[in-house]
Amino acid sequence: MTYQEFLERTHFDKEELLAFSQGNLVENPPHELAKVPAPPFLMMDRVTEIQKSGKKGRIVAEKDVQIDEWFFQCHFREDPVMPGCLGVDAIWQLLGFYCCVNGAPGSGRALGAGEIEFSGQIRPHNKLLRYELEVRRFTMLPDQGACLAIGNGTLSVDGELIYRVNDAKVGLFTDIGYKGYPNRTENFMGGLLNR
Template identity: 30%
Template sequence: MDIKEIMEIIPHRYPFLLLDRVESLEDNKIVAIKNVTMNEYFFQGHFPVEPVMPGVLIVEAMAQAGAVALLKRDEFKGKIAYFGGINNAKFRKKVVPGDTLRLEVELTKIRGSAGIGKGIAYVNDKKVCEAELTFMVG
């Protein structure tokens, strides 16, 4: 799935669209990519001397990937997924310009208009972040 297809599913736009492509989407599992470049707006202040992607934006990128997986389901097409919660977030390594962030999210529970997903972010097959994400569809 390319950027145009992603933008047909989720409402995020520059500067807050944190996905570049979806590599796979099967059942309740999605793998998406975010190419991290020095041109990201947040590197102006985080940190000018040592650019590091804010952990909260890594979690947001995972949530956007999860939202794509959720909103591709027939019952949620055309709706918006909102963040309902973040649990057990852990940050293991820095994400810096030049990294390719691979976001893997598995929707583990969907009940009514709510869902829970387990997200893991990797750089070079090394885990950089993981979290449990709660979604609400509106």
């Protein structure tokens, strides 16, 4: 799809999210475009709603729970449960994707979260995860080659609200991407992000 079509979309299916994770969804973007993680770490199967209203917005996504998810195989033996950190990461993934569909350039990075509360769990025989994210602030910082988004997210499993993530923060930054892995190209070392 064209970049303009990408910016105007209000939903994305699994095939489109997979293409986006590989950098193959948008034809000739005008700048560096962040990616969502590729499977198995991609924590959504579809984006069902995107609303934009200036510096605020909303984005909703879903994931179908599979009985053989990679995390059920190791977390924990004889007590399979989805790690809570993956639900938090799903909120960050969704917030980063929101930045992309709002035209932000760069590579995405999770920057933190405020209060996180778990009141339930996800087991292999559950069916559907639903992530809802209210974006409280979306700001482009072109002089710094960055953008910042802050939002409050929830995760429901089969219709029951079980996670809350307040003040999730994601930034997109230009010129920090590490292309050419595993070769030692530019930006091959980690450490403090000076932005």
